[in-house]
Amino acid sequence: MNKRIVAALVLALALAAGAGAAPLNIVATTSDIADLARRIVGEEAVVTSICSGREDPHYLTAKPSYISRARRADVWMAIGLELESAWELPILNGSRNRGPSRSGRTAIWTCPGMSWCRTCPTVPSAARWATCIPAAIRTTGSIP
Amino acid sequence: MFSKRYVGALSLLAAAVFIATASAQEAASAAVPAPPDPFLNLKAFNPEISAIVDAFYYHENSDEGMAHVLGEIAGFGHAHGEGDHGHAHGHGPEKGFNLRHLELQFSAAVDPYFKATAIAAIDLEGAEMEVAEIETTGLPFGLKLKGGKFYSDFGYINAQHAHEWDFTDQPLIYRLTLGSHGLDDKGLQLSWLAPTPFFLMAGAEVFQGDNEQTFAYHGEGELPEDDGPRVGVGWLKVGPNLPGNHGLQLGLFAATGTHQEEHDGDGDGEHDHWLDGDSSFWGADLVYKYNAPHAYGQGDVTVQAEYFSRKKDLDLVAHDLAPDLVGNRRVDEQDGYYVQATYGFSPRWRAGLRWEQVGLTNQSELPSGARKDFGSSERISAMIDFTPSHFSRIRLQVNHGSYATEDGTEDATEVYVQWMVSLGAHGAHKF
Numbered sequence: 001m002n003k004r005i006v007a008a009l010v011l012a013l014a015l016a017a018g019a020g021a022a023p024l025n026i027v028a029t030t031s032d033i034a035d036l037a038r039r040i041v042g043e044e045a046v047v048t049s050i051c052s053g054r055e056d057p058h059y060l061t062a063k064p065s066y067i068s069r070a071r072r073a074d075v076w077m078a079i080g081l082e083l084e085s086a087w088e089l090p091i092l093n094g095s096r097n098r099g100p101s102r103s104g105r106t107a108i109w110t111c112p113g114m115s116w117c118r119t120c121p122t123v124p125s126a127a128r129w130a131t132c133i134p135a136a137i138r139t140t141g142s143i144p
Numbered sequence: 145m146f147s148k149r150y151v152g153a154l155s156l157l158a159a160a161v162f163i164a165t166a167s168a169q170e171a172a173s174a175a176v177p178a179p180p181d182p183f184l185n186l187k188a189f190n191p192e193i194s195a196i197v198d199a200f201y202y203h204e205n206s207d208e209g210m211a212h213v214l215g216e217i218a219g220f221g222h223a224h225g226e227g228d229h230g231h232a233h234g235h236g237p238e239k240g241f242n243l244r245h246l247e248l249q250f251s252a253a254v255d256p257y258f259k260a261t262a263i264a265a266i267d268l269e270g271a272e273m274e275v276a277e278i279e280t281t282g283l284p285f286g287l288k289l290k291g292g293k294f295y296s297d298f299g300y301i302n303a304q305h306a307h308e309w310d311f312t313d314q315p316l317i318y319r320l321t322l323g324s325h326g327l328d329d330k331g332l333q334l335s336w337l338a339p340t341p342f343f344l345m346a347g348a349e350v351f352q353g354d355n356e357q358t359f360a361y362h363g364e365g366e367l368p369e370d371d372g373p374r375v376g377v378g379w380l381k382v383g384p385n386l387p388g389n390h391g392l393q394l395g396l397f398a399a400t401g402t403h404q405e406e407h408d409g410d411g412d413g414e415h416d417h418w419l420d421g422d423s424s425f426w427g428a429d430l431v432y433k434y435n436a437p438h439a440y441g442q443g444d445v446t447v448q449a450e451y452f453s454r455k456k457d458l459d460l461v462a463h464d465l466a467p468d469l470v471g472n473r474r475v476d477e478q479d480g481y482y483v484q485a486t487y488g489f490s491p492r493w494r495a496g497l498r499w500e501q502v503g504l505t506n507q508s509e510l511p512s513g514a515r516k517d518f519g520s521s522e523r524i525s526a527m528i529d530f531t532p533s534h535f536s537r538i539r540l541q542v543n544h545g546s547y548a549t550e551d552g553t554e555d556a557t558e559v560y561v562q563w564m565v566s567l568g569a570h571g572a573h574k575f
Contacts, residue, residue, distance in 0.1 A: 052388075052389075054437040055389065055437060056439050056440075059439065059440060059441060060435060061391065061433050061435045061444070063383065063391035063433070063435075064343035064381070064383025064391065064392075064393045065342060065343050065383055065384075065385045065386070065391070067337065067343055067345075067383075068340065068341065068342060068343040068344070068383070071286060071337055071339065072339070086534065093259070093281075095337065096283070096286045096287065096288055096337050
C-alpha cells in the first residue's frame with residue numbers, strides 16, 4: 001500500500017518534471033530510497049544514490065562530484081529530518097539547480113520522515129538513524 | 145492506513161500542485177503565489193542563526209612575540225605603515241587565554257530568487273562585519289552571482305572560516321600575504337558550474353581592494369587613491385569522479401590589483417617614501433578526502449595543499465630623504481606553500497600534520513637598483529582533536545618554526561589548546 005503512495009508521488013513528480021524523451025534522472029541521498037525508486041520507476045528513469053549502503057548518511061563528506069550530479073538531477077529524493085543536513089545544502093546550493101519552484105525542472109522530495117520517526121528511538125543519533133530507517137522500510141506495515 | 149481513494153487523491157493533488165507550479169512559472173503569472181522554497185524544509189528557523197565561541201590557550205617561546213617574528217620575516221614585512229595602519233584587531237594571539245571572536249551568523253533564503261548570509265565577528269575590542277553576502281538561486285545555465293562583502297573563493301582555505309580550519313592558525317603564506325582575514329572584501333562574483341559529467345567550476349570576482357596587506361591602500365596625502373574596484377580574481381576548480389569514497393578537487397587561481405604603500409625609512413615615526421603600482425598573485429590548490437566506511441570519522445583521511453606566489457611591482461612616487469630615486473621601480477617576489485593531512489584514528493578523534501615553507505622565491509629589487517635575496521622560513525605543526533558532536537571540538541596543536549628574519553634565523557615553538565562550540569543551527573560543511 002505504501003509503495004503505491006511512493007509510486008504515485010514519484011510518478012507525479014516525474015510528470016511535473018516534464019518527462020521528455022531522455023530518461024528521468026533521479027538522485028536519492030541514500031541507497032534505500034534509491035532502491036524504492038528504482039523498483040517503482042523501472043526502466044523509465046536512471047536512479048542513483050549519493051550514499052552507498054556502507055556509509056553513514058549523517059556523517060558523509062560532500063564531494064565535488066555530488067554537486068555535478070545534483071546539477072543534472074530531475075528529481076532529488078532525501079530522507080529529511082536533518083539526516084543529510086551536514087552535506088545536502090552545500091550540494092543543492094552548489095548545484096545551481098533551480099528546483100521545482102523555479103524552472104519546474106527538478107523536484108525535491110523528502111520522505112515522510114515524521115511518520116517513520118515513530119518507529120525510531122526518541123533520540124535520533126546518527127548510528128540509530130542509519131539502522132532504523134532501513135528497518136522502517138522493511139516493516140512497511142508499521143508505517144502509518 | 146490509506147485507502148485506494150486516498151492514494152488517488154494524493155497523487156492527483158501532487159500532480160496538480162506541480163503542474164500548476166510549472167505553468168505558473170512559464171506564464172510568469174502573479175496569480176499563483178510562489179510555492180515555498182524547497183531548501184527551506186531543512187530549516188527550523190528563518191533566518192537560521194548560529195553563534196560560534198572559539199576560545200584557546202596559547203603559549204610560545206620567541207624573544208619578542210610571534211606577531212613581531214611574523215612581521216619581521218624577510219621579504220614579507222613592511223607591507224603597511226607601522227603604527228597608524230597596524231592591524232585593527234588582527235594581531236597575533238597573546239600568551240595565556242584568548243578568545244578569537246564570537247561569530248554570529250544569520251542566513252536565509254530571502255525569496256525564490258536570492259539567498260543571504262550575514263556574519264558579525266565580535267571580539268573584546270569591537271565588532272566587525274565579516275560577511276554580508278547575497279547570492280542568486282535562480283540564474284540559468286549553472287550561473288550564480290554573489291555580491292556584498294564575502295570571502296573570495298580562490299584556492300581552498302581562503303573561503304573557510306577560522307573555526308572550519310583543521311589547524312587552529314592560518315597557513316603562514318596566507319597570513320603573510322593576505323593578512324589574518326585572507327581575501328574578504330566588498331565585491332561581486334560570477335561563478336559557473338559547467339554541465340560536465342565531472343565537477344568543473346569557474347569564477348570571476350571583482351573586489352574593492354581593501355585588503356590589509358596585498359591590494360592595500362596606505363597612501364594618505366602623497367598618493368591619490370585609485371578608484372575602485374581595484375582587484376580582479378579568477379579561479380577554476382576541477383573534481384574528477386573518483387570511485388568509491390574518494391573525493392578530489394584541484395584548483396588554479398590568479399589575481400591582480402593596484403597596490404599602494406607608505407614607509408618610514410629612517411624609523412623616526414614619520415612616513416618618508418611612497419610607492420604605487422600593481423600587486424598580483426597566482427597559485428594552485430589540491431584537496432583529497434577519503435570518507436571511510438566507519439562511523440564518526442574513523443579512518444577518514446584529508447590531504448590539503450596550496451601553493452601561492454605573489455609579485456608586487458611598484459614605482460617610487462615620492463621620497464623625502466632620497467628624491468633622486470623617485471620614479472625608480474621596486475619589485476618584490478615571494479612565494480610559499482603548505483601541505484597538511486589529517487587522519488581519523490579513532491571515532492571522533494583526528495590527528496594532523498602540517499608542513500609549510502615560505503620564501504622559496506624571495507627577492508626584492510629596490511629603487512636604488514640593489515637586489516636583495518632572502519632566505520626561506522619553515523614551520524611544522526602537529527595537532528590532535530576530539531569532536532564530541534557536530535557542535536563542539538577540542539584541539540591541541542604544537543607548531544615549531546624556523547623563521548628567516550632580517551636579523552637572522554629565529555626558532556620558535558607555539559602551543560594552542562583550543563575549545564570551540566557552535567550554538568544554534570546545524571551547520572553544513574562544504575568539500
